[in-house]
Amino acid sequence: MSSSRSQPMSSSSSVWLLQYVKLQFFTRIRGILMKNRATPRKRTLPPSSPEKSRITHQDSDQASPETAERKSEGGNEEETVMLQRTVKKLHFGSWDEKEAAAGEIERLAGEDGKTRRLMAELGVIQVLVSMAATEVAGHRRAAVRALIQLAHGTYTNKTLMVNAGICSKLPENVEALDQSSRHEFAELLHLLSSLANAHFPVDSSEILPFLIQTMNSDSTDIKTKETCLATLNNLSPVLDNAGPLVSNGGVQTLLRLMSEKDLSEKALATLGQLAVTQMGKKAMEDSLLVPESLIEILTWEDKPKCQEYSAYILMVLAHQSWSQREKMAKAGIVPVLVEVSLLGSPLAQKRAVKLLQWFKDERHVRMGPHSGPQTGRVSPGMGSPMSQRSAQEGKMMMKNLVKESLRKNMEMITRRANVDMESQASRLKSLIISTRSKSLPY
Structure with missing residues (x-):
């Protein structure tokens, strides 16, 4: 008997509890709404007032303040x-x-x-x-x-x-989302990433897989990729986010996207933030796209901002790193730096000149803490030559650089001369043909 009675009591108690929760909920809503719309009310005229009887149908469009207030309260x-x-x-x-x-x-x-x-x-x-x-x-x-x-x-x-x-x-499979859903999630994450600038902890390890997967997808449009890059740019200044960015493949994604002119500026700006961290710099040094892709960006005359970012990243990588400077030299950076130092924007020119100084004979110019961006303490083996052997290697390298630069300059001059000769020959040929086709006046 006791068990049969307990069942209806529990059912009625659950119904009562649900009604109580709803009552408390709507009481709270009403209290908040009344609190937000509580304003001092003006005294209105009584219904029997003579002033109210003067309002006719013709002047109803110009209602009194009291009438307007009542309409506003009704709205x-x-x-x-x-x-x-x-x-x-x-x-x-x-x-x-x-x-x-x-x-x-x-x-x-x-x-x-x-x-x-x-x-x-x-x-x-x-x-x-x-x-x-x-x-x-x-x-x-x-x-x-x-x-x-x-x-x-x-x-x-x-x-x-x-x-x-x-x-x-966030969705785990980006490919299952349409373009609108991808963009909406990316826009929401971009808004939330601004909390990083306000020192509010945003767990980047949870949102980075979605962002990286979205940017790596070939079916994602440019607008959504730009939004994702802007989100990474908000997260990259926080040092705690450098590790998750590198571990999730963010550096490789950024290095790939920086070659697309529509996305290059935002990608390079984020790479510049990561380059000053130990993990970010190491990931760039190990990439097969560095330094050739960055040197290629230095030749973009129509993208001065990209040239400036690229020169900065190359400065960070080359600073106190003999192996990186050697890779850059073999990739032909010296002629490109000479061109940027003459034709680039003022900031790009300044950075190109600084890089050129580092490629001079290191017996006279030594790398020091004042010579470039500070990336932390570096071991003596990565800095300027500390022995006679290193000095000899530097001398041989500079000789090779000069020979290579002269060779490339001669090739460039020869190529331009050939182009000019061909263009002149073609113009002369066209002139002869056009002259023969015309009837002479005599």
């Missing part, structure tokens, strides 16, 4: 009721109702910052973060778009999203 009441219904559907509705509520939140959050802060107080961010992890594309996209609007212009909402675990709910 606020409608917005309050709409917001209450939206929040109720988001918390307690079906999945279709949640999707519709997320779309309404996206619209309302785009109006002003006060509404965005109010919605955060109503607890919509936690629900939207949970929706962003669903497998249904429509529900997921509606939630992400609403979160993007809520993240604009408020650090509080961004921190609430991070604390709710949005970074751990």
